[in-house]
Amino acid sequence: xxxxxxxxxxxxxxxxxxxxxxxxxxxxxxxxxxxxxxxxxxxxxxxxxxxxxxxxxxxxxxxxxxxxxxxxxxxxxxxxxxxxxxxxxxxxxxxxxxxxxxxxxxxxxxxxxxxxxxxxxxxxxxxxxxxxxxxxxxxxxxxxxxxxxxxxxxxxxxxxxxxxxxxxxxxxxxxxxxxxxxxxxxx
Amino acid sequence: xxxxxxxxxxxxxxxxxxxxxxxxxxxxxxxxxxxxxxxxxxxxxxxxxxxxxxxxxxxxxxxxxxxxxxxxxxxxxxxxxx
Numbered sequence: 001x002x003x004x005x006x007x008x009x010x011x012x013x014x015x016x017x018x019x020x021x022x023x024x025x026x027x028x029x030x031x032x033x034x035x036x037x038x039x040x041x042x043x044x045x046x047x048x049x050x051x052x053x054x055x056x057x058x059x060x061x062x063x064x065x066x067x068x069x070x071x072x073x074x075x076x077x078x079x080x081x082x083x084x085x086x087x088x089x090x091x092x093x094x095x096x097x098x099x100x101x102x103x104x105x106x107x108x109x110x111x112x113x114x115x116x117x118x119x120x121x122x123x124x125x126x127x128x129x130x131x132x133x134x135x136x137x138x139x140x141x142x143x144x145x146x147x148x149x150x151x152x153x154x155x156x157x158x159x160x161x162x163x164x165x166x167x168x169x170x171x172x173x174x175x176x177x178x179x180x181x182x183x184x185x186x187x
Numbered sequence: 188x189x190x191x192x193x194x195x196x197x198x199x200x201x202x203x204x205x206x207x208x209x210x211x212x213x214x215x216x217x218x219x220x221x222x223x224x225x226x227x228x229x230x231x232x233x234x235x236x237x238x239x240x241x242x243x244x245x246x247x248x249x250x251x252x253x254x255x256x257x258x259x260x261x262x263x264x265x266x267x268x269x
Contacts, residue, residue, distance in 0.1 A: 017255075017258060018255075020255070020258065021251055021255050024250070024251040024254050024255070025251050028246035028250045028251060028254075029243070029244070029245050029246050031246075032244065032245070032246035032247070032250065033243060033244045033245075033246075036244050037241075042247075046246075046247055046250070049246065049250070050250070050253060050254050050257060053254045054254065054257060054258060054259075057258050057259075058259060126237075126240075127240075127241050127242060130237050130238060130240070130241050131241060134238065134241075145238065149235060149238045149239050150238065150239070150241065170203065170205075173199075173203070174196070174199040177199065177202075177231060177234060177235065178195070178199075178231075180234045180238065181227075181230045181231050181234045184230075184233070184234045184237055185230040185233070185234070187233075187237065
């Protein structure tokens, strides 16, 4: 996969814009999911995920080919998501947290026009609750929890993406997990 | 061992498989004998399972197309001028 991606990057650098489409295809779900878990809103997630790919394209010459491309791309997406979280006004932030309707729409569009059986509805509700609790975490904890448990990335890669030492990643995982435990224990 | 925040720290290291064999034995022994710490550990495991259970989300349809149509045009201009 990395090999194919690097081949496409070389083509993009030579001016072949179309070669970038394959890169977007490969990483779109991962990047979109990362943004969605960080922002909790489908519209914003799409916006930021798109922005991440556009930035990657514009800055493709700054990417160091000796490193993993996905790490570089994740870093762009994570930084953009954190910037967006920090720019949100408090009232807007609360609004995004309480509504959560975007998430519902997105989950339910899978089964469009089909009446959801009760246990599926419960799953949707449970996932909304979990997502809302993740969104309550301060951004630095939220990022490590999402990267570790939802993207299932190794600690070293998380450390490269966030540009912080592995020890700091571990501390943040501990604290993030502890905070989530307090919020989710009664489920 | 007392059920201090120090033990909670060990619990997290246990979850991340970062303990020495000796420390691990100590943690397991304590979990067997202390209901409160066992409960704490159980809640942590449950938390992780819940977070991992959030289903994988896919990007919206036409995402790639939409990115491609929003890319800046410089590169194309370069090829036109060739």
